[in-house]
Amino acid sequence: MKVLLAVDGSAYTKKMLAYLAAHELFSPKNDYTAFTAQLALPPQARAALGKEVVAKYYEDEGKGVMDPVTKFLKRHGMTVKSLCKTGRPGGLIAKLAEDGKFDLVVMGSHGHGALVNLVMGSVATQVLANCKVPVLIVR
Secondary structure (H helix, E strand, O other): OEEEEEOOOOHHHHHHHHHHHHOOOOOOOOEEEEEEEEOOOOHHHHHHHOHHHHHHHHHHHHHHHHHHHHHHHHHOOOOEEEEEEEOOHHHHHHHHHHHOOOOEEEEEOOOOOOOOOOOOOHHHHHHHHHOOOOEEEEO
16 A cells, blocks of 8 residues: 655644554555655745755754654655645645655644644644545644
8 A cells, every 4th residue: 555644744644644654554564654744944034045955954953844754754664755845735635646646645643733623633624635646634
């Protein structure tokens, strides 16, 4: 099974990873891709900082999210490919799930913006609304 893990480094990402490790459905035999997206910096900030600084910022942010995910999954015998992009996470996750022909998207119910949407995070809501691939949301 080809599984897309939408991660952002939040407590709900950690809960989602623990869920994966505890359930037989998610075996090391599956093909895992971890994906994270950072919102783009405002245009004025990008212009003031310069291309190199902005690129380094995005790279560092992606690495900060991906390193713990990769280490956790490796400890549990799973290998994972990592993918980082800049843009609106909900739309990017849904598009990648479809374009990449994934069988399942797994994500936490909330991310860093958990206070914005108390019942379910706005990114999870966007993914559910736009994704044609089955989505498992871990709370």
